[in-house]
Amino acid sequence: MSVFLLRRFATFLLTLVAASAIVFVVLDMLPGSAAEVVLGETATPEAVAALEARLGLDRPPAERYAEWVGGLLHGRTADSIAYDTPTAELIAERLRVSLPLAALAMALTVVVALAAGVYAAARRGRAGDVGVMIATQLGLAVPGFWLAMLLILLFAVQLQWVGAGGFPGWSEDEGGGLLEGLKALLLPALALAAVQAAILARVTRSAVLDTMGEDYVRTARAKxxxxxxxxxxxxxxxxxxxxxxxxxxxxxxxxxxxIVVENVFVLPGLGRLVFQAVANRDLVVVRDVVLLLAALVVVVNFVVDVLYALVDPRLRHA
Known part of the structure; x- marks a missing residue:
């Protein structure tokens, strides 16, 4: 198992290096100047040259890449062009909303999908199975932003159980609290979880049905x-x-x-930060956020590989 994990960890590191190189090439080395993109077509050459010097774009690409990666390894990030604040502070502030939102949506997805998928597989061909399949088809067909607006109309406008948007904060000093924060994230999490739960329920049903057809399952039933x-x-x-x-x-x-759901509910999360950074042409923020999101995807895949080894004894023995 240790060899398996070492191989996966090496793949994890190589993928991060490749992702950082791709992000750097796309945002810093494509034809044209990032300073011209930020300042617009009407900017004077002197203003463009000054911003290039401030952003370090007048230096060789290899030096800029090494400085960027080295700064990240030492916990340093560049200042945002629009906010004049280190991008690490901006991202950390927005992750306080986006990560709990994703975790809550994932929890809802797993609970609903596993229950529905196993229920449908255990009643294959019967009314319960057909009902779950119809529900999952509807979940796949409904756009997330449209469902978000329906949830706001029903629970915020008509029933007035929760607010229509915004985030009060996690502490009482910010004007909110744990319960208030979770209430503000509940509708966005439902909007995000609907499609994902439909997909995972179908996958769960198929996986359970395939496994139920194995010989060892029939042997267990025969015993x-x-x-x-x-x-x-x-x-x-x-x-x-x-x-x-x-x-x-x-x-x-x-x-x-x-991004879309956070903008519908006016949540100060990472998706809204990216949207604002693109609108402000703040490429420094876009670069760091894109790398962080790529790193999160790689980390999640690495964790899934570790869970494989825990679930499947064959990987441990191999």
């Missing part, structure tokens, strides 16, 4: 185990690998794909 006991002891663990794969990709997608 007298009930259907529920067979599901718990033999089916669920062996069906977990495809479910883990999709769930890991979904969590990474939830972290990186919250």
């Amino acid at each position: 007298g185990l009930s259907r529920a006991q067979t599901l718990r002891r033999h089916v669920l663990r062996n069906a977990a690998i495809p479910v883990l794969t999709v769930a890991g990709l979904q969590f990474a997608n939830l972290v990186t794909g919250t």
